[in-house]
Amino acid sequence: MNQPTLNPESGFFRARISLSYDGTNFFGWGKQADRRTVQGELEKAISAFIGEEVSRENPVRTITAGRTDAGVHALGQVIHFDADVEREDFSWVRGVNSYLPHSIVVNWAKQVPEGFSARFSAFERTYIYALQAGPCRSPLMNGRAGYVMLPPKVWFDVKAMQQAANYLIGEHDFTSFRSSECQSNTPVKTMYAIDIFSDEPWLYFRIRGNAFLHHMVRNLVGSFLQIGRGKQDPEWMKQLLQAKDRQLAAPTFMPDGLYLTKIAYPPEFDIPSPWLNASWLPHQVTDF
Numbered sequence: 001m002n003q004p005t006l007n008p009e010s011g012f013f014r015a016r017i018s019l020s021y022d023g024t025n026f027f028g029w030g031k032q033a034d035r036r037t038v039q040g041e042l043e044k045a046i047s048a049f050i051g052e053e054v055s056r057e058n059p060v061r062t063i064t065a066g067r068t069d070a071g072v073h074a075l076g077q078v079i080h081f082d083a084d085v086e087r088e089d090f091s092w093v094r095g096v097n098s099y100l101p102h103s104i105v106v107n108w109a110k111q112v113p114e115g116f117s118a119r120f121s122a123f124e125r126t127y128i129y130a131l132q133a134g135p136c137r138s139p140l141m142n143g144r145a146g147y148v149m150l151p152p153k154v155w156f157d158v159k160a161m162q163q164a165a166n167y168l169i170g171e172h173d174f175t176s177f178r179s180s181e182c183q184s185n186t187p188v189k190t191m192y193a194i195d196i197f198s199d200e201p202w203l204y205f206r207i208r209g210n211a212f213l214h215h216m217v218r219n220l221v222g223s224f225l226q227i228g229r230g231k232q233d234p235e236w237m238k239q240l241l242q243a244k245d246r247q248l249a250a251p252t253f254m255p256d257g258l259y260l261t262k263i264a265y266p267p268e269f270d271i272p273s274p275w276l277n278a279s280w281l282p283h284q285v286t287d288f
Contacts (some may be wrong), residue, residue, distance in 0.1 A: 012058075012082035015092060016112050018274060019077040022103040023255075024143035029067040038104060039064070042079070045099035049092075050085045058084055065118045065263040066125055069215070071143065071255035075128075075286075076107075076262045076274025080118040086111070107275050116269055124192065124264035127217045128285060129205040130257040131225075144280070145202075146257035148225060156228030158198045164227050164237035165194035168220070174213055175244040177223070179252070182214035187244075189213065196224075197285050203228075204285045206261075215252050222250035261286070 019042070027035040031043065043062055047055035065078040087095070092109035100106070115121075131146040132138055133156070138145075150156075168191050175187040190210045197204040205221055223240060226232045240249050259281070265271045276286035 012084050013086050014080055014082050014112050014114050014116060015087075015109055016078060016080045016116060016118060016271075017092065017096070017109045018107040018272065019074060019079065020105045020107055020275065020278070021074050021077070022144070023068055023071050023073045025103065026070065028070045028072070029064060038068070038074075041101060041104055042096075045096050045104075046081065046083075048099040049095040050083055050087075054083075054085060063118050065122045066212070066260055068258075068260055069255055072258045072260065073144070074260040075276055075279050075281075077260055078118045078122070078263045078265075078271070080112065080116060108272050110270070110272075112269065118263075121265050121269060122263045123266065124208065124210055125212060125260070126206065126208040126262040126264075126288070127212070128259045128261045128281060129207070129217060129221050129253075130259065130281060130285075131203040131205075131221075132201055133203060134201040143256050146221070146254050148229075155200055156198070156203060156225070157230060158196055158203075158228065160230075160234050161224045161228045162194075162196050164224060164234040165196065167234075167238040167241060168194060172241050173244055174216055174241070176240040176246055176249045177216045177219040178213040178246060179215035179219075180246065184211075184213050187213060189216075197282075199282065202282075204281070206285060206288070208288075217258060218253045218255065219246075219249055222253035225253070226250050262288075 021038055026038050029038045031037050031040040039062055043060045046060045060081055062079045062081045068074055089109050093106050096106050132141055133148040133150045135152055137147040171188060171190040173187050174189050178187050193208045195206045207217055223237060227234055262274055
């Protein structure tokens with residue numbers, strides 16, 4: 001197994017950290033000058049832990065496996081950063097957590113070889129979308145689950161949605177589900193599995209792929225719901241793929257129920273599994 005070493009040229013150690021966070025009150029992941037973001041809070045916490053003088057000389061710069069939008073959550077986000085101080089693994093966890101707001105938690109930390117990249121070493125990402133549906137929304141799940149108003153005794157056609165999901169498996173051009181602000185070099189991505197779990201009044205989408213476009217999961221969920229409510233048939237999803245036209249797909253669905261759940265890496269990097277059992281999501285959805 002690769003061992004973490006001091007880079008003789010830079011003099012830095014590389015560390016990786018796994019995060020969980022409630023994204024409700026953040027303007028997404030990426031640091032912004034006048035807005036509260038997850039990256040901004042994390043880099044402040046790491047800087048405080050290693051010491052302000054050290055961080056002034058060598059500012060902390062975190063690299064993430066996947067940027068999340070405003071209101072989107074994470075259960076197994078992974079980041080890496082370089083630091084010219086060395087700490088025990090659990091010391092990073094305990095120390096950085098002591099400076100973080102309660103809505104962000106470091107789950108584990110490990111030193112890694114310089115060749116590891118939280119973004120480019122990852123080969124698979126999994127998102128879960130949690131949705132409540134019915135005549136009234138639950139105020140206790142505000143910001144933590146999406147919502148669709150349905151009349152009493154009415155539910156989605158889950159079989160039709162799962163049939164539509166089958167059209168998305170494999171490598172495709174996902175332009176129809178791509179935000180106009182997306183900066184990805186290519187709209188071609190590979191979906192490995194899409195599972196839909198129904199447990200009234202809850203509906204869960206678990207989507208696993210090599211990578212995702214900006215707003216892609218939320219755009220897919222919006223289109224699934226059109227099919228689940230009988231407004232479109234399952235073949236519509238296939239037509240959307242072929243059209244490569246964002247204007248034809250459903251509007252972008254709300255961010256509230258979206259969770260970046262797991263990032264997969266080659267085994268030589270020895271990445272621990274995220275603490276999915278600590279979330280409120282049911283075991284049948286997080287057990288994969």
